[in-house]
Amino acid sequence: MGDMNTIGVSVKRKEDYRFLTGAGNYTDDVTLPHQSYACFVRSPHAHAKIKGIKTDKALKAPGVLAIYTGEDWAAAKVGGLPCGWLITDVNGQPMKEPLHPCLAQGKANHVGDQIAVVIAETYNQAKDAAELVEVDYEVLPAVVDVASALKKGAPQIHEAAPGNTCYVWALGDKGATDKAFASAAHVTKLEFINNRLVPNAIEPRAVNASYARHDESYTLYVANQNPHVERLLMTAFVLGLPEQKVRVIAPDVGGGFGSKIYLYAEDVVLTWASKHVNRPIKWTAERSESFVSDAHGRDHATTAELALDKDGKFLALRVHTKAAMGAYLSTFGSCVPTILYATLLAGQYTTPVIYAEVTAVFTNTVPVDAYRGAGRPEATYVVERLVETAAREMKIDPAEIRRRNFIKTFPYQTPVALQYDIGDYEATLAEAMKIADVAGFPARRAEAAKRGKKRGLGYSCYIEACGIAPSAVAGALGARAGLFEAGEIRVHPTGKVTVFTGSHSHGQGHETTFAQVVASRLGIPVGDVDVVHGDTGRVLFGMGTYGSRSLAVGGTALVKALDKVVNKGKKIAAHLLEASDADIEFKDGVFKVAGTDKAVPFGSVALTAYVPHNYPHDKLEPGLNEQAFYDPANFTFPAGSHICEVEIDPDTGVTKIVNFTAVDDFGNIVNPMIVEGQVHGGLTQGIGQALTEACVYDRENGQLVTGSYLDYCMPRADDVPSYKVGTKVTACTHNPLGVKGCGEAGAIGAPPALINAITDALGIREIEMPATPERVWRAANKKD
Amino acid sequence: MKISMTVNGKPVSAEVETRTLLVTLIRENLRLTGTHVGCDTGQCGACTIHMNGQAVKSCNLLALQAEGADILTIEGLAKADGTLHPMQEAFREHHGLQCGFCTPGMVMSAVDLVKNHPNPSEETIRAELDGNLCRCTGYHNIVKAVKAASAKM
Numbered sequence: 001m002g003d004m005n006t007i008g009v010s011v012k013r014k015e016d017y018r019f020l021t022g023a024g025n026y027t028d029d030v031t032l033p034h035q036s037y038a039c040f041v042r043s044p045h046a047h048a049k050i051k052g053i054k055t056d057k058a059l060k061a062p063g064v065l066a067i068y069t070g071e072d073w074a075a076a077k078v079g080g081l082p083c084g085w086l087i088t089d090v091n092g093q094p095m096k097e098p099l100h101p102c103l104a105q106g107k108a109n110h111v112g113d114q115i116a117v118v119i120a121e122t123y124n125q126a127k128d129a130a131e132l133v134e135v136d137y138e139v140l141p142a143v144v145d146v147a148s149a150l151k152k153g154a155p156q157i158h159e160a161a162p163g164n165t166c167y168v169w170a171l172g173d174k175g176a177t178d179k180a181f182a183s184a185a186h187v188t189k190l191e192f193i194n195n196r197l198v199p200n201a202i203e204p205r206a207v208n209a210s211y212a213r214h215d216e217s218y219t220l221y222v223a224n225q226n227p228h229v230e231r232l233l234m235t236a237f238v239l240g241l242p243e244q245k246v247r248v249i250a251p252d253v254g255g256g257f258g259s260k261i262y263l264y265a266e267d268v269v270l271t272w273a274s275k276h277v278n279r280p281i282k283w284t285a286e287r288s289e290s291f292v293s294d295a296h297g298r299d300h301a302t303t304a305e306l307a308l309d310k311d312g313k314f315l316a317l318r319v320h321t322k323a324a325m326g327a328y329l330s331t332f333g334s335c336v337p338t339i340l341y342a343t344l345l346a347g348q349y350t351t352p353v354i355y356a357e358v359t360a361v362f363t364n365t366v367p368v369d370a371y372r373g374a375g376r377p378e379a380t381y382v383v384e385r386l387v388e389t390a391a392r393e394m395k396i397d398p399a400e401i402r403r404r405n406f407i408k409t410f411p412y413q414t415p416v417a418l419q420y421d422i423g424d425y426e427a428t429l430a431e432a433m434k435i436a437d438v439a440g441f442p443a444r445r446a447e448a449a450k451r452g453k454k455r456g457l458g459y460s461c462y463i464e465a466c467g468i469a470p471s472a473v474a475g476a477l478g479a480r481a482g483l484f485e486a487g488e489i490r491v492h493p494t495g496k497v498t499v500f501t502g503s504h505s506h507g508q509g510h511e512t513t514f515a516q517v518v519a520s521r522l523g524i525p526v527g528d529v530d531v532v533h534g535d536t537g538r539v540l541f542g543m544g545t546y547g548s549r550s551l552a553v554g555g556t557a558l559v560k561a562l563d564k565v566v567n568k569g570k571k572i573a574a575h576l577l578e579a580s581d582a583d584i585e586f587k588d589g590v591f592k593v594a595g596t597d598k599a600v601p602f603g604s605v606a607l608t609a610y611v612p613h614n615y616p617h618d619k620l621e622p623g624l625n626e627q628a629f630y631d632p633a634n635f636t637f638p639a640g641s642h643i644c645e646v647e648i649d650p651d652t653g654v655t656k657i658v659n660f661t662a663v664d665d666f667g668n669i670v671n672p673m674i675v676e677g678q679v680h681g682g683l684t685q686g687i688g689q690a691l692t693e694a695c696v697y698d699r700e701n702g703q704l705v706t707g708s709y710l711d712y713c714m715p716r717a718d719d720v721p722s723y724k725v726g727t728k729v730t731a732c733t734h735n736p737l738g739v740k741g742c743g744e745a746g747a748i749g750a751p752p753a754l755i756n757a758i759t760d761a762l763g764i765r766e767i768e769m770p771a772t773p774e775r776v777w778r779a780a781n782k783k784d
Numbered sequence: 785m786k787i788s789m790t791v792n793g794k795p796v797s798a799e800v801e802t803r804t805l806l807v808t809l810i811r812e813n814l815r816l817t818g819t820h821v822g823c824d825t826g827q828c829g830a831c832t833i834h835m836n837g838q839a840v841k842s843c844n845l846l847a848l849q850a851e852g853a854d855i856l857t858i859e860g861l862a863k864a865d866g867t868l869h870p871m872q873e874a875f876r877e878h879h880g881l882q883c884g885f886c887t888p889g890m891v892m893s894a895v896d897l898v899k900n901h902p903n904p905s906e907e908t909i910r911a912e913l914d915g916n917l918c919r920c921t922g923y924h925n926i927v928k929a930v931k932a933a934s935a936k937m
Binding site for chain 2: 010012013015016017018019020021022023024025026028029031124200201202203204252253254255257284286287288506507508509673674676677680681682683684685708709710714716717718720722723746
């Protein structure tokens with residue numbers, strides 16, 4: 001039975017057959033009896049007063065069942081969308097939380113803001129009728145970038161947030177930091193924009209809400225990463241419905257990357273309306289709607305300075321960031337540029353003092369929230385651009401300057417709140433340099449120069465905090481929710497197992513990885529284990545998937561439940577084998593009396609639990625079904641080294657990535673194939689940020705210029721290389737699997753590695769992301 | 785209007801509006817929901833099917849343009865006994881899919897790619913997959929899968 005242990009084996013995915021044969025079941029694939037359809041009327045203006053809405057013509061259009069506007073919403077006395085994280089500002093005051101209405105209340109605050117919803121028999125009818133809704137707008141001046149929004153006299157978006165400021169927040173010792181700067185031998189200062197991105201999961205957001213009169217319950221199918229939190233927020237904070245009367249199902253979900261974590265207005269409006277029209281209502285975003293209604297990512301303007309002594313040892317780091325919140329606070333928008341950003345500014349280094357100040361700013365744009373990496377890519381960009389630039393300025397090899405500053409002893413308390421449990425940064429860097437053949441780079445550069453091409457090499461040594469999060473710590477930092485995870489192991493009489501997890505898979509392959517964990521521990525085939533997720537009606541509870549937390553937190557909850565299963569199994573086995581509980585050991589799927597050949601297999605114990613004829617009824621309940629909740633003791637700290645080599649054609653400005661190497665330490669690895677896939681995907685999103693993707697708003701009128709795939713440049717197959725990936729392992733010290741999380745690493749590490757390579761190739765100090773051929777060509781040819 | 789065609793080897797007919805897209809006919813009228821819609825500008829390729837033996841984006845065609853056509857969707861690619869097509873098998877073997885949403889379109893494009901370019905180079909594969917967006921895999925394993933499948937097709 002030893003071969004049942006598949007930890008570390010690239011087991012092929014259980015979910016693939018259905019996806020490959022068109023049998024996946026995504027929200028838009030669900031069509032219910034008497035299905036109706038919704039279309040939202042959205043603001044075409046970035047900032048406008050709504051003077052009136054006429055719906056009479058639209059109501060008479062064929063097939064229309066109902067139309068609701070902000071007035072109906074106010075009359076129903078339901079709440080706004082809540083923000084899940086309270087940030088306390090530098091003066092001890094709570095952040096400003098203007099109303100985030102599900103249907104606009106008298107004013108539209110971004111292009112795409114939802115004004116009304118039309119519900120009809122077919123989607124085309126709803127769409128046709130939506131065009132007949134007449135909205136009388138008084139257009140107001142708009143502001144779309146953080147610097148302009150903070151200027152005196154800027155258009156004011158919310159009365160509740162004077163100066164468009166949500167909060168000014170700080171972390172670290174300002175006095176000590178300033179003092180260190182005053183005596184530094186060298187200071188490197190950079191100013192940069194961390195470009196706004198659109199997550200763009202290929203499955204658009206979708207909702208199908210229905211109401212059952214017989215038991216007054218609601219069912220909501222939704223493309224979402226954490227259905228229990230969706231339900232909690234919607235029932236307790238917005239609609240005031242009994243939580244037990246709402247079932248949220250997130251079936252197959254076509255990618256999330258953060259954008260499907262949140263409670264969105266469409267989800268709430270359809271749930272509410274499904275009772276009023278007494279029909280199931282479906283809405284699926286058209287891509288152009290996704291661009292103006294899915295939460296965006298990044299959008300920082302930062303000034304950052306690194307102080308060094310004469311040997312290149314880091315003395316202090318000082319960072320000032322203006323972070324866009326967009327028009328409203330999205331579910332976790334407030335914690336991204338603070339808790340998930342400034343706490344990571346130590347990076348892999350022993351920088352003794354750090355001070356970060358963050359101003360969160362409302363702009364007339366789509367709300368900004370967590371997008372793959374969430375705060376950590378922004379922090380890594382700050383640190384790794386500064387480090388590389390300082391190395392060049394001080395003529396120290398960029399790998400050497402990093403080695404001089406690496407944290408080498410653990411646990412390590414950073415000056416920005418986190419305590420790293422373990423890592424080996426020299427090991428990942430050395431391995432990456434070997435794979436990338438850094439030693440051979442000068443020759444390759446010379447050879448490229450002969451062909452008129454410019455080669456450059458860039459490093460990025462990132463760290464991230466994953467396994468989010470110890471609830472008590474998160475709570476002290478402002479989280480309004482716990483961040484544990486729940487799981488259940490249901491052993492059936494036949495010895496087959498159904499696993500229920502509060503984590504959610506939308507591409508990560510939990511149905512395989514989690515089955516490997518369970519099957520390996522129980523000594524049964526992976527095929528005997530099914531994983532259920534994404535349904536509040538079947539799964540006990542869950543906090544969902546984001547922050548690379550699924551295996552570290554959700555997987556550990558399963559291990560705890562497995563321990564309970566094995567413990568109960570031992571008692572049953574002891575009874576069957578007429579031994580004492582303490583003498584039973586469980587290994588490779590067999591319960592055995594230690595030191596003897598008396599044994600009973602797992603399947604027999606399972607059967608006995610459900611057919612308890614010969615059973616210790618005085619001591620044990622029948623059945624073999626255990627649950628566990630797990631609240632982590634600390635964050636996990638995946639870290640790694642990325643090395644990018646580019647070749648630039650100065651005549652065209654085209655940057656070719658000729659080599660991208662990523663060596664990561666994710667702790668122990670359950671399924672290497674899946675982990676590598678996560679790295680590839682993350683790297684491509686990071687390369688997208690650095691090379692192709694930019695969400696652009698028109699500064700005059702606030703229109704979204706990049707509102708489709710024609711204008712927003714998603715990385716395509718011919719924009720990216722095949723990657724070289726490797727791993728080094730230091731096992732996480734505080735969870736039983738020793739795992740850290742791998743989902744976001746690529747998106748965190750890649751952008752600075754790529755920009756460091758481009759600036760190296762061109763011999764320049766800075767280039768703005770995305771480094772498009774135009775920007776690169778201008779830099780290469782020194783034209784503005 | 786009434787329209788007839790062959791889909792996955794079976795004759796079908798349906799009543800559609802003149803503006804109905806081919807992908808809407810496939811998903812809504814025929815309930816073949818394996819063909820997906822990921823954008824509204826013909827850019828993402830999630831809706832790719834085969835029409836008369838060629839890969840086409842079914843969101844870029846009116847249903848009426850497919851009158852009398854021979855249509856193959858992802859549901860018709862595997863053998864009747866469930867055995868996967870070599871391209872599907874290669875995607876599974878090489879982890880060429882994660883969330884699965886772009887996958888049907890990607891696989892249908894890839895089958896056409898190998899038909900037009902037997903034994904393609906990595907460069908050819910990447911260039912020819914230009915019409916299909918994937919946000920999960922970074923394309924690395926898709927390229928590997930297409931290369932592997934080309935040796936078996």
